[in-house]
Amino acid sequence: MSVKLYISHYSTNQSAQVALAKQYIGIATNVAEGLDKDAYQKFLLTKEDEDNRKEISHYLEQYRYRINALYVYILMLDESDVSKVMASAFPPHLKDFPIGEPCTVPPAQVRRAKSGKSYFTDIIKDEMNGAYLSVGVPLYSDDGTILGVVGIDIDAKELEEVSQQVVVNNNVFVFIIDILFAMSLLIVVFLLNKWYKIRFKRDLDQTEKMYISELGKVMDTIKSSRHDMMNHLQVLGGLMDLQLHDKVNDYLKQLTKESKISEMSLRIKNPILMVLFQSKWELSQSKNIQMYFEADQYDYSRVDSMDLAKIYSNLLDNAIEATESYSGDLPQQIHVVCQRVGGKYIFAVENPAQLTAKEQKNLFQYGYTTKENKDALRGNGLMIIKRTVERYMGDIYFQYEKGKVNIRIII
Incomplete structure (x- = not known):
């Protein structure tokens, strides 16, 4: 918006400059048409300060005084790009300029004059005459021969007055609307940023609570496992004391089977999923x-660990x-799938x-649950999953067949 305001102000100034230049080009055309060409051609033959030059200068002064210009002059063009x-x-x-004194008209404008076209310059800054x-x-x-160029120099102060008139008086409403729109846009961005931070903090708090809850369950499991291990060791010790070796062998096989089942989750390299x-x-x-x-033994790094926890915890x-x-x-x-197939992640629960x-x-649907929902805290799990998957441009497939629910997510 700052750039837009600057461009609007600059373009308005440029429009004022073009409008003023066209006005003075029309005046210069009138000066050229009313000039005594014969007197000027005689002056070109001598190039001396004589009656013909004084007559022409007097004619130019009448126009200069009338339009309040800085200079009104005639330029001679030759083979060079210097007027x-x-x-x-x-x-x-x-x-006054001495006869034949080079002037500050840029070469590009000189070439336009040679080709028979009118011209106007940007603001020229001169130590002696200021800006014009x-x-x-x-x-x-x-x-029909080109004798030279009739030029007019306009003081930049006049241009500033015209620009001020155009910018302030004619476009003040537009600029006020632009400024108000810019301020409104900043307010909207500020509010959106605040809303995003609040939502992000809420999601983070929710994820942290879930993670802490699951971690607490794991700690309880570790304590329980330690207690169970002590019981298992006591049972094994008792069986050994009784020399019931077959019973010891069967008991160890059963422990090995349960251990393999519990180790399935440890194959996941992602620590959040492992804990979950x-x-x-x-x-x-x-x-x-x-x-x-x-x-799979994969870390699923393309999806944020907290988002993985949200998906699987709710599923x-x-x-x-x-x-x-x-x-x-x-x-x-319950059958749980967590795999990478090609470049896709497959997360499924049946x-x-x-x-x-x-x-x-x-x-x-948000808030919908098949259970009682008295405190309105239930029914958001699948909606959280859907919102999380959409953030990764993924797809959710739901299938209910022969008494089995299968929810498959592809990211």
């Missing part, structure tokens, strides 16, 4: 639900809850469930 002052009219406090704008039109003889899977496995075991993992909580309340003929088992057509339709 030379031949006759001029000027204010009393400034000095110069315009010029070709001066033709009666037979271990925690959910322990929770499902406590509810007599078997949880099987089909996982597995829903799966455990649905399986626990399931009363059908299917075994109470479990038995009993869902009506309405429940299947509204499962991903």
Whole structure:
């Protein structure tokens, strides 16, 4: 918006400059048409300060005084791109140019004059005359030959007055609207930034609570495992004391089987998933639900660890809850998939469930749950998953067939 305001101000000034230049080009054209060409051609033959030059200078002074210009002059053009002052009219406090004195008209404008075109310059800064704008039109003889250029120098102060008139008086409403829009835009950006920070903090707090909760469960599991290990060692010691070696062998096989099942989650290189899977496995075991993992040894670094935790925590909580309340003929088992296939991540959970057509339709709606929702804290898990997956431009596929729910996520 700052750039826009600057460009608007600059373009308005440029428009004022062009408008003023065109006005003075018209005046210069009138000067050229009313000039005594014969007198000027005689002066060109001698190039001396004689009656013809004085007559021409007097004619130019009449126009200069009338339009209040800085200089009104005639330039001679030759083979070079340097124009030379031949006759001029000027204010009393400034000095006249000597005959043939080079002037400050840029070469590009000189070339335009030679090709028979009018010109105007940008603001020219001169130590002696200050800042001014110069315009010029070709001066033709009666037979169509270019004799030179009629030029006018306008004081930059006049340009500033015109610009001020155009910018302030004619465009003040536009500039006020631009400034108000810029301020409104800044306020909106500020509010959006505040909203984003609040939402980010809320999501972070939610994730941290979930992570701390799961970590606490793991710590409880470790304590429980230590207690169980002491019990197992005591049982094994008792069996050895009784020399029941077959029983010891069977007992060790059973411990090995359970250990392999619990180690499935440890194959994940991502520490957040490792903690989460271990925690959910322990929770499902406590509810007599078997949880099987089909996982790769991969860190899944393309998805933020906290987002992985959000996805699987909600999927597995829903799966455990649905399986626990399931009363059908299917075994109470949860199948968890966490794999990389090509450049895609496949996250899936399958479990038995009993869902009506309405429940299947509204499962991903915000706040919807198949359980009681008295405190309005339930029913947001799948919506959180959906929002998280959308952030990664992923897809969610839901399938309910033969009493089994399968939710598959591809990122």
